[in-house]
Structure formats: C-alpha cells, structure tokens
Amino acid sequence: MTTPAPSDVLIVGAGPVGLLTALTLAQAGVSVRVLEKEPDIVDSPRAAVYFPSTLIILEELGLLPELLEIGFRNDTFGTHIPEFDYSAVVVTEHIDGIPYDYQLHVGQHQVARVAMEHARKLGVEVLFGHEVTALHEDGETVAVTTAGAEGEQVFTAKWLIGADGARSTVRKLAGIEFEGHTWPERFVATNVYFPFDELGYQQANFVCDPVNMAVIAQLDREGLWRCTYMEDASLPLESYEERIHQRYEWFMQGRKDYRIGSSSPYMLHQRAAETLHKGRVLLAGDAAHATNPCGGLGLTSGVWTGVVLADVLGAVLRGEESEEVLDRFSDERRRIFWDVVTPAATENKRMLQEADPAKRQEDLQHVKALKDNPDSGALLMLFAYKVIGDTLRPGSRWKDADPSDRVAINIGDRQGQIH
Numbered sequence: 001m002t003t004p005a006p007s008d009v010l011i012v013g014a015g016p017v018g019l020l021t022a023l024t025l026a027q028a029g030v031s032v033r034v035l036e037k038e039p040d041i042v043d044s045p046r047a048a049v050y051f052p053s054t055l056i057i058l059e060e061l062g063l064l065p066e067l068l069e070i071g072f073r074n075d076t077f078g079t080h081i082p083e084f085d086y087s088a089v090v091v092t093e094h095i096d097g098i099p100y101d102y103q104l105h106v107g108q109h110q111v112a113r114v115a116m117e118h119a120r121k122l123g124v125e126v127l128f129g130h131e132v133t134a135l136h137e138d139g140e141t142v143a144v145t146t147a148g149a150e151g152e153q154v155f156t157a158k159w160l161i162g163a164d165g166a167r168s169t170v171r172k173l174a175g176i177e178f179e180g181h182t183w184p185e186r187f188v189a190t191n192v193y194f195p196f197d198e199l200g201y202q203q204a205n206f207v208c209d210p211v212n213m214a215v216i217a218q219l220d221r222e223g224l225w226r227c228t229y230m231e232d233a234s235l236p237l238e239s240y241e242e243r244i245h246q247r248y249e250w251f252m253q254g255r256k257d258y259r260i261g262s263s264s265p266y267m268l269h270q271r272a273a274e275t276l277h278k279g280r281v282l283l284a285g286d287a288a289h290a291t292n293p294c295g296g297l298g299l300t301s302g303v304w305t306g307v308v309l310a311d312v313l314g315a316v317l318r319g320e321e322s323e324e325v326l327d328r329f330s331d332e333r334r335r336i337f338w339d340v341v342t343p344a345a346t347e348n349k350r351m352l353q354e355a356d357p358a359k360r361q362e363d364l365q366h367v368k369a370l371k372d373n374p375d376s377g378a379l380l381m382l383f384a385y386k387v388i389g390d391t392l393r394p395g396s397r398w399k400d401a402d403p404s405d406r407v408a409i410n411i412g413d414r415q416g417q418i419h
Contacts, residue, residue, distance in 0.1 A: 002150070002151070002153050002154075003153070003154045003155075003156070004033075004153065004155060006141065006155075006156040006157055006158075007031045007032060007033040007125075007155075007156075007157045007158075008025075008030045008031045008032065008157060008158050008159065008317055009022075009025055009030055009031070009032045009033075009157055009158065009159045009160075009161060009313065009317075010032075010033050010034075010035065010142070010144060010155055010156075010157040010159070010160045010161070011032060011033070011034045011035070011160075011161045011163055012034075012035050012036075012132050012144070012160070012161070012162050012163065012164045012169070012170050013034075013035075013036060013162065013163035013164035013165060013168075013285065013287065014034050014035075014036035014038075014041060014112065014116065014126055014128065015041075015042070015108065015112055015163065015165070015285065016108050016111045016112045016115065016299070016303065017163045017284050017285030017286075017302045017303055017305075017306040018034055018036075018112075018161070018163035018164070018284070018285065018306070019034065019112050019115035019116050019119060019126070020057065020061065020111075020115050020303055020306055020307060021161060021163060021284055021306035021307060021309060021310045022034050022115070022119045022124050022126075023061055023063075023115050023118050023119040023122070023124070024061060024306070024307045024310035024311065024314075024397075025310045025313065025314055026119050026122035026123065026124050027061070027122065028310070028311075028314035028318075028397075029314075029318075030310075030313075030314055030317055031123065032119070032123075032124045032125075033124070033125045033126075033127070033155060033157070034116075034119075034124060034125070034126040034127065035127050035130040035132060035144070035146060035155065036126070036127065036128050036129075036130065037129070037130060037131035037132070037148075037164075038128060038129075039128050039129050040128055041109050041112045041113055041116070042109060043107065043109035043262075044189075044262060044264040045189035045190060045191045045226060045228070045262055045263065045264045046108045046109075046189065046264070046299075047108055047293060047296060047298060047299035048105055048106060048107050048108060048217065048219055048226055049074075049103050049104070049105055049204060049217060049296045049299075050103060050104040050105075050106065050111075050299070050300075051103055051296060051300055051381070051384035052098060052099070052100035052101075052102070052103065052381055052384070052385075053300060053304075053384040053385045053387065053388060053401075053402075054104075054299070054300050054303055054304070054384070055099075055100045055104060056099070056100075056398075056401050057303060057304070057307055057401075058104070058111075059099075060397070060398075061115070061118070062118065063111070063114050063115060063118060064104075066114050067104060067106050067110070067111060067114060068104065070106055070107075070110050070114070071104050071105050071106025071107075071110070071220065072104075072105055072106075072218075072220070072221055073102040073103070073104060073105075074102060074103050074104075074105050074203040074204055074218070075091055075092045075093075075101060075102045075103070075377075076089055076090070076091050076092075076202040076203055076204065077089070077090045077092075077202060077204050077205070077206075077380060078090075078200075078201060078202035078204070078205040078206070079205070079206045079208065079367045079370075079371075080200075080201075080205060080206065080207045080208065081208045081209075081360075081363070081364055081367065082207070082209055082212075083209065083360065084360075084364055086364060086367070086368075087200060088367050088368065088370065088371035089202055089371070090370060090371065090376045090377050090380055091377050092377035092378070092380065092381045093377050093378070095378050095381070095382075097403045097406040098381070098382075098403055101381075103204065105203065105204075105217060105218060105219060105220075106219075107219060107220075108299070129148045129149055130146040130147075130148045130153070131146055131147050131148060131169075132144045132145070132146055132164075132169050132170065132173070133145050133146065133147050133152075134173065135160070135170065135173040135174060135281070137279050137280050137281075140158065140280075141156050141157065141158060141280070142156070142157060142158070142159065142160045142279070142280040142281065143155065143156040143157075144160065144170075158280070158317065159280050159281075159282060159313060159317075160280060160281050160282065161281075161282045161283070161284055161309065161313075162174070162281065162282070162283045162284070162287040162288075163283075163284045163285045163287055163306065164287050165285070165286045165287060166178075166269055166271070166286040166287070166290035168283070168286070168287035170281065170283070170287060171273055171283055171287050174278050174279070174281040175278070176273045176274055176275060176278055176281075176283070177273070177274040178269075178271045178272070178273055178274075178290075179271060179272055179273070179274050180269065180270045180271030180272060181269075181270055181271065182267055182268065182269050182270075182271070183267070183268035183269070183270065183292060183349075184232075184233055185230040185231065185232065185233055185268060185353075186230065186231050186232070186233040186235070186237075186240075186265055186266070186267060186268075187228060187229070187230055187265065187266055187267070187268055187292075187293070188228065188229055188230075188231060188240055188243075188244065188247075188263060188264070188265045189226065189228040189263065189264050189265075189266070190226070190227050190228065190244060190260060190262070190263040190264075191219065191224055191225070191226055191260070191261040191262045191263070192224070192225055192226075192227055192248075192258050192259065192260050192261060193222075193223050193224055193225070193258060193259040193260075193261060194223070194225060194252060194255075194257070194258035194259075195223065196216055196218070196225050196227075196252075197218075199252070199253055199255075201216055203217065203218040204216075204217045204218070205217065206294075206348075206351075206352060207251070207352070208351055208352050208353075208354070208360075208363065208367075209352075209353075210353055210354060210355035210360075212229065212247065212250045212251065213229060213230055213352040213353045214227060214228060214229045214251060214352075215227075215228045215229075215293070215294065215352075216228075216251070224261060227248075227251060228293070229247055229251075230353060231243065231247075233267065237265060240263075240265045241263060244260065244263060268292040268293075268349075269290040269291070269292070270290075270291055270292060270342055270345075270346065271289065271290050272288065272289040272290075272334050272337045272338065273287070273288050273289065273334075275330050275334075276288050276305070276309075276329065276330035276333055276334065277326040277327055277329065277330040282309060282313065282326065282329075284302065284305045284306040284309050285302040285303075285305065285306055286298065286302055288302070288305055288333060288337075289301065289302070289305070289333070289334070289337040289341070291337070291341050291342060291345045292345050292346070292348075292349045293345075294345055294348035294349040294352055295344060295345050295348040296384075297340075297341045297344060297345050297384065297387060298341070298345070300384050300387050301333075301336060301337060301340075301341045301387040304336075304387050304388055304389075305333045305336075307397075307398065308329065308332075308333070308389075308391055308392065308396075308398060309329060309333075311391065311392075311393075311396050311397050311398060312325045312326065312329050312392055312393060312396075313326070315393060315395070320393075320395070321393060325392055325393065328392055329392055332389050332390050332392060333389070335389070336386075336387055336389045340386045340387055340389075341387060344383065351363050382404060385402050385403065385404050386404070388401050388402040389402075
C-alpha cells in the first residue's frame with residue numbers, strides 16, 4: 001500500500017463537474033487531486049448543450065474559445081407535436097445585459113478533456129483507474145482508499161468532493177441519503193449520423209408524443225446528432241440496442257441512411273442528497289442532485305453547484321470564511337434543485353410524454369403562445385440563470401453572474417421553460 005503526499009482537496013469523478021470544479025479551485029491556488037475509476041474520460045452519450053448561464057463559467061475559466069472551436073453555436077429551438085402536425089421554432093436574440101445570445105453544443109467528454117488540460121497546467125493531478133473503496137475521516141483530514149493497477153493506495157486531503165455521478169460511491173460511503181424518487185421509464189441516449197435537418201428538425205428539439213417522445217440535438221459540424229427517447233424500464237435492458245432501430249423508424253420517417261455512433265441506456269432520477277456537506281465530505285454534480293434531463297437543467301445546475309462550492313471552499317481554506325458557509329452552500333443548492341430545477345424538468349418530461357388528449361391540446365396552446373411571444377427566446381434563455389442562486393459571499397467570483405435583475409424581462413415567478 002502506498003500513501004502519496006496529501007492535497008488540500010480530493011475530487012472523486014473526472015466528468016465535467018469534477019474537472020471544472022478542480023480547475024476553479026486550482027485557479028484560486030488550492031492544491032487538488034482528482035481520482036477516476038475509469039481508464040479515461042468517459043465519452044458515452046450524455047448532456048451536450050450549454051446554456052448562456054453556463055457559458056459564463058466557461059469564459060471565466062478561460063475555456064470558451066477552445067470549446068467554440070470544437071463545438072458550435074446554436075440560437076434555435078424547435079418544439080414538434082406530430083399528432084397535430086405542428087412545429088414551433090423559437091430563436092434567441094440579443095438582450096441588453098446578457099453577454100451571450102446562443103447555446104454551445106459540445107460533447108460532455110470534450111468539455112471534461114479541455115478542463116483537465118487547463119487544470120493539469122496548474123498542478124492538478126488527475127489519476128485514472130483509481131476506484132474508491134473506503135473513506136475515513138480523522139479530525140482535520142479525510143482519506144480514501146483506492147484499488148487499481150498499482151494496487152491499494154490511500155489518498156488524504158483536508159476536504160473530499162464527491163462528483164462521481166448519481167450512483168456516487170463517495171455519497172454512499174459517507175452515509176448520506178439520496179432523497180426523492182426514480183422515474184419508471186428508462187432513457188436511451190443515442191449518438192447517430194443522420195441529417196435530421198432534412199426532416200424539419202432544428203439544431204435542438206423537443207418531440208412531444210405519448211409513445212415516441214424525444215429530445216433531438218445536433219452535436220457537431222460533422223453530422224453527428226443526439227437522439228434521446230424513453231422506453232418502459234420493464235423491457236429487457238440487454239436487448240435495448242435491438243429496439244433502437246424500431247424507434248428510429250418513427251423519428252426518421254422510414255429513412256435508413258443513418259449510422260449509430262454510440263448509445264447508452266440509463267435510469268431517470270429526481271433526487272437530491274439529504275445534505276451536500278457532512279464532516280469533511282462535500283458533494284457536487286449528479287452526486288449531489290440528479291434530475292431527469294428534459295430541458296438540460298441537470299448539467300446546468302450540476303456545474304453551478306461545483307463552481308459555487310469551489311469558491312466557498314477556497315475561501316474556507318484561505319481563512320476568509322468559516323466552515324459554516326458550507327452548510328449554507330448545502331441548503332442553497334438543495335433549494336435550487338427542489339424549487340427551480342425539479343418543477344421545470346418534471347413539467348418538461350410531462351409535456352414530452354403527455355397521454356391525456358385534453359392536456360395535449362392545452363400544451364399545444366402553450367407552445368403556440370411561446371412561438372407568438374416576441375420575448376420567447378429571451379424567456380427560454382433567461383430561465384437557466386435561475387439555477388445560479390445565491391453565491392453566498394460578497395467576495396464570490398460569481399457574485400455578478402446572474403443578470404436577471406439587470407434585464408427588462410422578469411422571470412422571477414416563472415416556473416418552467418415552456419410555460
């Protein structure tokens with residue numbers, strides 16, 4: 001067994017949240033080590049759309065120019081209701097006080113890789129193939145034991161951040177409950193080469209249908225798209241790939257000229273940890289709170305939880321704040337999840353799969369109203385700023401990030417992205 005030199009902060013999980021959090025801490029002068037059980041950054045299909053509220057983070061951390069070269073800008077959003085032969089397109093336009101009038105489409109793994117490259121330049125050590133198996137706190141330090149090709153190792157730090165996903169090992173080892181529920185459906189995310197635009201799809205889309213709901217978005221300039229749909233979780237998991245072609249028959253209107261790049265089935269959660277701070281353990285990303293992905297609020301809120309945590313934890317390490325701020329961090333991020341993210345994501349999911357004819361008609365009217373509203377693009381764009389919340393201290397790096405009180409359109413009482 002080996003025991004490397006301690007660090008200020010250990011982060012478990014080398015996804016975008018873990019690595020963006022690591023970079024934010026490193027830019028504040030904190031020594032950070034990241035542990036990841038996989039052999040490399042995972043590139044399975046996951047969230048790929050970054051709202052203007054998240055672009056603030058990417059620009060502040062110095063990553064946005066590189067990511068704009070890798071991904072692309074999008075300012076359109078389509079809502080399709082095939083039953084009524086209706087489609088609505090909303091275009092985001094410039095708003096005074098908002099620095100971005102577009103969304104960035106880029107793979108989650110690409111964001112993680114760029115963040116890792118920047119973090120390593122600042123001395124962050126990222127170790128792959130290290131699976132956490134045990135956790136132990138001792139006064140002013142916390143230690144984790146890992147298993148891997150190099151055998152058993154023990155890593156120590158002043159603080160431990162679990163950013164290791166909805167099935168977080170750190171959260172479980174810390175004895176923190178994951179409150180909420182798991183949805184009965186299974187999501188299947190697929191990356192596929194197919195010209196969806198030739199069938200009237202925009203670069204980002206909702207498809208509302210009680211059987212064939214979908215979220216469809218373009219991923220890159222080379223013709224790769226994401227098509228994510230739901231299926232009954234009672235169907236055999238091992239044969240999900242065989243059913244992809246059946247579902248494509250509907251989405252692609254019978255066309256067969258597609259090539260699947262990758263696919264990933266996963267369960268949907270509406271859960272948050274009972275606390276994001278217990279002893280010397282902290283949580284961020286899906287380890288802290290996991291939502292259904294309809295509307296992209298999971299990635300948005302997860303990243304914001306990570307960078308707000310990095311700011312307050314850095315202040316604690318410098319002696320500028322007492323540890324009490326970490327409890328306030330936990331309370332505020334749980335509030336954002338339950339009061340902002342969950343109602344909106346739940347409503348999006350309901351609308352996408354609604355089966356009641358009367359409610360489908362009502363949803364149609366809401367979509368038409370959004371299309372006819374000259375502020376529709378602004379409303380869609382501004383809603384994601386609500387996940388920033390209270391940044392908890394006057395000297396926060398993010399204290400001016402939320403522009404909502406500086407623009408003419410008030411979204412304070414708005415509970416959803418569509419209506």
